[in-house]
Amino acid sequence: MKTSIDTARLAEVGQRLADQVLQVGIDGKGPLKGAEEVAAEHLRSARGDVEKAITKLIATHVRLAAVSGAVTGAGGLITLPIAVSASLAGLYIVATRMAAGIAHLRGYDIHSEEVRSAILVCLLGSGASGAISKAGVEIGQKSALAALQKVPGRVLIDINRRIGYRLVTKAGQKGVINLTKMVPLVGAPIGATVDGIGCKSISVYALRTFEPQSDTEPTGVDGTVG
Numbered sequence: 216m217k218t219s220i221d222t223a224r225l226a227e228v229g230q231r232l233a234d235q236v237l238q239v240g241i242d243g244k245g246p247l248k249g250a251e252e253v254a255a256e257h258l259r260s261a262r263g264d265v266e267k268a269i270t271k272l273i274a275t276h277v278r279l280a281a282v283s284g285a286v287t288g289a290g291g292l293i294t295l296p297i298a299v300s301a302s303l304a305g306l307y308i309v310a311t312r313m314a315a316g317i318a319h320l321r322g323y324d325i326h327s328e329e330v331r332s333a334i335l336v337c338l339l340g341s342g343a344s345g346a347i348s349k350a351g352v353e354i355g356q357k358s359a360l361a362a363l364q365k366v367p368g369r370v371l372i373d374i375n376r377r378i379g380y381r382l383v384t385k386a387g388q389k390g391v392i393n394l395t396k397m398v399p400l401v402g403a404p405i406g407a408t409v410d411g412i413g414c415k416s417i418s419v420y421a422l423r424t425f426e427p428q429s430d431t432e433p434t435g436v437d438g439t440v441g
Contacts, residue, residue: 229379232307236338237331237375240311247308250315250325258320265320266427272320273418276313280306281411306410307382310338313414314421322428323360332371333360335378337420360424 243249248256254272261268314337315325323330363371 225383226376226380229381229383230376231379232304232383233335233375233379236304236307236311237335240308241315241325241331241334243312247312250312251319253312254316254319257316269317269320269422272316273313273415276309276316277411277414277418280309280414306413307338310414310417311335313418314338314425317418317421318425321425323425328368328371329360329363329366332363332374332378333424334421335375336363337417337424339378339381340416340420 238244239247241250243252253275254268257268257272257275258265261271311334314334318330318334319325325331325334363374366374
């Protein structure tokens with residue numbers, strides 16, 4: 216009985232984690248800029264060269280992830296109402312914004328449900344295939360985004376929930392979950408080096424998921440903030 220209750224709590228935390236990481240990482244909140252704005256800034260810095268902008272974007276976010284508590288502690292930005300450590304949630308937010316920035320720069324609509332689900336998939340990397348297959352979607356030789364194309368909205372919601380669950384259980388393996396209190400973020404940092412490496416690894420999956428498109432270019436290419 217206790218196991219089923221804990222599983223239900225994990226599922227609830229996972230759903231909330233997925234929803235809020237997407238919202239904050241893509242749209243921004245408080246002092247944290249949204250993915251489109253940050254992508255536009257890097258594109259201007261790269262003088263309109265999309266791939267150079269992406270390289271700069273990744274480097275920026277890897278450094279940001281390596282600074283312990285940089286996101287969750289910035290000006291009292293947020294305390295996500297989930298039982299995951301501040302450092303780990305911060306990594307997820309930084310990596311989400313990075314993946315969304317890559318997608319935006321390569322011409323994908325980061326406000327579409329399938330792209331947002333694909334961004335979550337990037338956070339799990341190779342571990343995402345299991346979560347997706349349990350929702351009835353097989354990646355196979357296709358990219359995650361290709362596999363998610365034309366998938367019904369209810370299935371995408373299920374995939375997001377399953378990925379959130381996996382992210383939370385992954386955090387639990389590091390001993391940073393408190394399922395009994397469900398309190399706002401408190402936890403201790405897990406190490407700048409680990410977060411930086413984790414963010415870099417996620418960037419590899421994001422680059423693979425959001426391949427270059429020859430017939431599109433991101434908003435903000437003229438120097439305006441999208």
